[in-house]
Amino acid sequence: MSLLELVSVSQSYGDKKIIDQMSFALEAGEIGCLLGSSGCGKTTVLRCIAGFENLLDGEIRLAGRGIASAAANVPAHQREIGMVFQDYALFPHLSVAENIGFGLGSLPRRARAQRVDAMLEVVGLAAYGKAYPHELSGGQQQRVALARALAPQPRLLLLDEPFSNLDVDLRERLSREVRDILKSQGTTAILVTHDQHEAFAMADKVGVMSQGRLLQWAAPYELYHEPQSRYVADFIGQGAFVPGTVTGPRCVTLELGEYCSAVPRQFVIGDAVDVLLRPDDVVHDDASEVKALVLGKVFRGSEFLYTLQLASGRSVLAQVPSHHNHAIGEAIGIRLELDHLIAFRQA
Ligand SMILES: Nc1ncnc2c1ncn2[C@@H]1O[C@H](COP(=O)(O)OP(=O)(O)OP(=O)(O)O)[C@@H](O)[C@H]1O
Numbered sequence: 001m002s003l004l005e006l007v008s009v010s011q012s013y014g015d016k017k018i019i020d021q022m023s024f025a026l027e028a029g030e031i032g033c034l035l036g037s038s039g040c041g042k043t044t045v046l047r048c049i050a051g052f053e054n055l056l057d058g059e060i061r062l063a064g065r066g067i068a069s070a071a072a073n074v075p076a077h078q079r080e081i082g083m084v085f086q087d088y089a090l091f092p093h094l095s096v097a098e099n100i101g102f103g104l105g106s107l108p109r110r111a112r113a114q115r116v117d118a119m120l121e122v123v124g125l126a127a128y129g130k131a132y133p134h135e136l137s138g139g140q141q142q143r144v145a146l147a148r149a150l151a152p153q154p155r156l157l158l159l160d161e162p163f164s165n166l167d168v169d170l171r172e173r174l175s176r177e178v179r180d181i182l183k184s185q186g187t188t189a190i191l192v193t194h195d196q197h198e199a200f201a202m203a204d205k206v207g208v209m210s211q212g213r214l215l216q217w218a219a220p221y222e223l224y225h226e227p228q229s230r231y232v233a234d235f236i237g238q239g240a241f242v243p244g245t246v247t248g249p250r251c252v253t254l255e256l257g258e259y260c261s262a263v264p265r266q267f268v269i270g271d272a273v274d275v276l277l278r279p280d281d282v283v284h285d286d287a288s289e290v291k292a293l294v295l296g297k298v299f300r301g302s303e304f305l306y307t308l309q310l311a312s313g314r315s316v317l318a319q320v321p322s323h324h325n326h327a328i329g330e331a332i333g334i335r336l337e338l339d340h341l342i343a344f345r346q347a
Contacts, residue, residue: 001064002025002026002027002028002061003026003027003028003030003061003062003063003155003156003188004025004026004032004049004060004061004062004156004188004190004280005023005024005025005026005059005060005061005337006022006023006024006025006045006049006058006059006060007023007055007058007059007060007061008021008022008023008057008058008059008160009021009022009023009044009045009048009055009057009058009059009060010022010055010056010057010058010266011044011053011054012056014287015242017056017212017222018041018044018212019041019045019212020050020154020211020212020213021057021213022058022212022213022214023041023214024160024205024207024214026205027187027188028186028188029183029186029187030188030202030204030205031179031182031188031189031190031191031202031203031204031205032189032190032191032195032205032206033190033191033192033198033199033202033203033206033207034046034190034191034192034193034202034206034207034208034209035195035196035199035206035207035208036194036210037194037210037235038194039181039209040209040211040212041209041211041212042192042193042194042209043160043192044192045192045209046083046160046192047068047157048060048068049068049069049081049089049156049158049186049190049303050073050076050079050081050083050158051068051073051077051079051081052076052247053062053246054068054070054073055068055069055070057070057176058070062079062080062081062155062156063155067079079155079156080152080154080155080156081154081155081156081157081158082150082152082156082157082158083148083149083157083158083159083160084142084145084146084149084155084157084158084159084160084162085145085160085161085162086160086161086164087163088133088138088141088142088144088165090133090141090143090144090145090148091133091288092132092133092272093132093333094132094133095129095130095131095132096120096125096128096129096130096131096133096136096144097116097120097129097130097177098111098130099133099144099148100116100119100120100148100151100222101113101115101116101142101151102148103151104116104151104152105147105149107277108283115151116129116151117129119147119148119150119151120147122150122181122184122185123143123144123146123147123181124177125140125143125144125147128140128144138165138166138170139170139173139174142162142163142165142166142174143174143177143178145162146162146178146181150181150185152186154187154309155188156188156189156190157182157187157188157189157190157192158189158190159178159189159191159192160192161192161193161194162178162191163175163193163195163198164193164195169327171195171198172197172198172201175198175201175202175245175267176201176202179201179202180201181343184304185243188272191203193226195317196235196236196237199220200220203216203220204219205217205219206218206220206223206235207214208231208232208235208236210231210235214314215228215229215231215232216228216229216232223236224236224237225340225342226342227276227342229344230274230344233342233344236277237278238278238305238317239258239276239277239278239279239281240276240277240314240315240316240317241274241275241276241277241344242255242256242274242275242277242310242314242316243255243272243273243274243275243346244272244273244274244275244343245270245271245272245273246268246269246270246271246273247269248260248269249269252273252277252339252341252343254316254336255310255311256290256310256334256335256336257290257311257335257336259336259338259341261338261339261340261341267343267345272345272346273343273344273345273346274343274344274345274346275341275342275343276342276343276344277316277317277336277338278281278317279305279317279319280319280337281336281337281338282308282316282318282334282336283318283320283334283335283336283337284306284320284324284333284334285333285334285335286320286332287333288333288334288335289333289337290334290335291311291318291331291332291333291334292308292309292310292311292318292331292332292334293308293309293329293330293331294306294307294308294327294329294330294331294332295307295308295309295315295328295330296325296328297326297328299322300322301319301322302322303320303321303322304320304321304322304324304325305317305318306318306319306320306326306332308332308334318334
């Protein structure tokens with residue numbers, strides 16, 4: 001039995017449908033992530049799970065028990081769900097230890113103090129119990145918020161864009177740290193973000209949302225390598241679509257030549273397809289007869305990300321080791337190295 005199940009959940013504000021028949025399941029101890037552009041309904045899903053919104057249709061189950069449907073709701077405070085918000089929402093007049101102990105009122109004093117100490121240790125702030133929130137950095141404050149949410153040992157933790165107030169470096173580090181903390185505690189959690197690096201760094205399962213619908217719910221690797229729709233293929237990672245024709249059971253012909261790998265089974269010979277080329281599929285090769293013009297380049301330390309123009313005028317991206325330093329306007333040889341093909345029928 002999954003720890004959290006959403007079964008065909010819909011929600012609306014007035015006449016406007018915000019969540020449309022959304023279903024997914026999260027196993028105990030897993031970290032899930034809802035990823036999507038601004039306004040697609042991510043936060044609304046969290047609010048439905050937390051008990052702050054009523055459902056129009058469908059059901060939410062936590063550990064096998066129905067907690068929300070159009071007909072009945074378990075009140076938010078009885079759901080044993082913790083939340084961490086973007087703005088930390090710490091109490092400024094309480095010390096770090098008092099903040100963390102805030103939700104532990106039902107524990108005897110001693111047990112509460114022990115739990116607070118243990119949580120300070122878990123989030124690496126053992127020396128800061130007596131400090132006040134304004135004396136801490138943004139990253140430290142977010143760790144206090146995490147400790148406060150974890151202290152009552154919720155069945156499920158919801159994190160709503162928890163790192164978006166932090167600068168990029170800290171975001172990356174903290175997202176790894178938070179994942180380690182959640183895993184060490186065996187906490188089941190759902191994170192909401194519009195940052196796919198964060199989603200990939202943190203989550204076991206990622207759900208891509210668009211306009212209130214869940215388009216795909218899968219492990220990050222699968223989302224990247226086996227996107228089920230053009231939208232997901234486009235949204236996840238970088239790349240460009242290039243038109244081609246299926247020429248054999250495993251082959252497709254593009255303007256860059258014929259490439260044979262596993263053509264998805266739904267296609268037959270003669271089908272017109274758009275093939276997704278990721279930057280790492282396009283390999284720089286001086287010996288190749290296929291040439292492309294360097295339109296732009298971004299230095300990334302160990303590599304360049306080149307924007308290349310093909311003979312047709314179409315652009316593709318290529319990830320090239322940075323000792324190949326070509327000038328804009330130069331023609332360079334390229335070939336494709338496709339492990340597997342991501343292709344969609346041409347519209
Ligand atoms: N209280 C409300 N009343 C009416 N409409 C609302 C309300 N809250 C949110 N919405 C609308 O619901 C839609 C989804 O909002 P939601 O906050 O869930 O999106 P989101 O994906 O979390 O966006 P962001 O990444 O910008 O936070 C938006 O169009 C928003 O305008």
